[in-house]
Amino acid sequence: MSLHLHNITFDCADARALADFWSRLVGWNVYYDDDPEVLVAPHFPHEGPGLLFIPVPEGxxxxxxxxxxxxxxxxxxxxxxxxxxxxxxxxxxxxxxxxxxxxxxxxxxxxxxxxxxxxxxxxxxxxxxxxxxxx
Incomplete structure (x- = not known):
């Protein structure tokens, strides 16, 4: 069996702010819509891996x-x-x-x-x- 690494996911408090930090660091783009999840990837759609930021209540x-x-x-x-x-x-x-x-x-x-x-x-x-x- 082989698998494709699609995203590396980060739980976070502020998905857009953390995605912005990582976007600046790795030089990729930030993608978001009405969903609270935010994606950082070189382009969209991406073949992976991307960085996915999901807001969670706990720190x-x-x-x-x-x-x-x-x-x-x-x-x-x-x-x-x-x-x-x-x-x-x-x-x-x-x-x-x-x-x-x-x-x-x-x-x-x-x-x-x-x-x-x-x-x-x-x-x-x-x-x-x-x-x-x-x-």
Whole structure:
């Protein structure tokens, strides 16, 4: 069996505000209608994955068990961290090392954790090979 990853969903208090933050961070568009759910995607309709924001009455109470690891397509990790903070993120942990490796853990305006790593150009790496377990 294979599945298509359609959306990554965030429970939140203010779907439009949080979607706006993530739209600025990843450079995608915000889509909404009369439904309280808000979608952030490169285009509509999207083949996925998109970021879906659903308002819920309860607030975040613990550390995320799943989070996004992001790396810049253009620019550097440090420039991306600075832009994220300017957009409303807060730094939770700085794991950068003197040799340039490492990452920065941040939280979006509603406290959802995400990490920013170095981009491929900064790492000087080729893309990893893909394989399927059991084949």
């Amino acid at each position: 975040k109470t613990a550390k995320n068990r799943v989070h996004l690891d992001l790396s810049p397509e253009h620019g550097t990790r440090d420039e991306t961290v600075k832009a994220a903070v300017q957009a409303g993120a807060s730094v939770l942990g700085d794991h950068r090392k003197p040799d340039g490796s490492g990452w920065v853990t941040l939280a979006d305006p509603e406290g959802n954790e995400f990490c920013i790593e170095r981009g491929v150009a900064e790492r000087g790496l080729a893309a990893p090979r893909a394989f399927r377990i059991g084949s």
